[in-house]
Amino acid sequence: MLKTILIGLAVTVVGLVAFTVIKNMQVQPVTSTVLENGNDSTFILEDDEVKVTIEGEVNHPGDYSLLPSETLGTLINMAGGVTSLADPKAYNEDVLISTHTSFYIPPIAEIPEICIEETIEKVNINVAEEDELKEVGFNSSQAPNLIAYREENGLFEAIEEILEVKGIGEATFEKVKDKICLS
Numbered sequence: 140m141l142k143t144i145l146i147g148l149a150v151t152v153v154g155l156v157a158f159t160v161i162k163n164m165q166v167q168p169v170t171s172t173v174l175e176n177g178n179d180s181t182f183i184l185e186d187d188e189v190k191v192t193i194e195g196e197v198n199h200p201g202d203y204s205l206l207p208s209e210t211l212g213t214l215i216n217m218a219g220g221v222t223s224l225a226d227p228k229a230y231n232e233d234v235l236i237s238t239h240t241s242f243y244i245p246p247i248a249e250i251p252e253i254c255i256e257e258t259i260e261k262v263n264i265n266v267a268e269e270d271e272l273k274e275v276g277f278n279s280s281q282a283p284n285l286i287a288y289r290e291e292n293g294l295f296e297a298i299e300e301i302l303e304v305k306g307i308g309e310a311t312f313e314k315v316k317d318k319i320c321l322s
Contacts, residue, residue: 191236193218195244195316196225207236211297214242224248229261229320234296242299245317261320264301265294275318281306295321 188204191214198219205213212232215221226247248258262275264285272282281304288304289295298319301307 192241196222196246197244209236228322231296243316261318264319276315
């Protein structure tokens with residue numbers, strides 16, 4: 140009888156410890172202020188973390204919270220890594236999260252409804268000329284604005300940075316995001 144009571148007590152203690160550990164590991168909800176940064180909003184969480192969205196060719200797209208001093212590589216790891224279709228030339232794992240609120244990892248190839256993959260012809264936004272930029276979907280005012288922005292601010296570190304270029308909005312980004320790369 141005493142043996143049964145001791146086993147029951149041990150199972151109860153182990154269960155309580157496990158429950159406490161699991162409860163502490165749960166993601167905390169977004170709690171605080173919104174800082175305005177140009178066109179972006181950064182959601183501040185507890186302990187100075189920021190909420191960042193990652194989409195595209197990652198295994199677990201979604202929202203994650205991490206410190207602004209962490210890198211896109213850390214975010215990708217949190218999202219379960221990239222898929223086999225991710226284009227390694229279209230993202231830079233060393234980019235600091237900083238004020239970014241979202242990242243998109245584009246595919247290297249399209250998978251049409253038939254069984255043949257087609258490589259996507261991409262343009263490097265860090266070196267492309269105006270005509271090359273127009274070929275992938277930038278219009279006649281956006282292409283020179285992108286080049287001017289690049290010359291004034293340096294090379295793009297993330298494809299999402301094109302949203303900071305005058306005249307380029309979400310609609311253009313959606314149209315070209317799979318057709319541009321960083322190297």
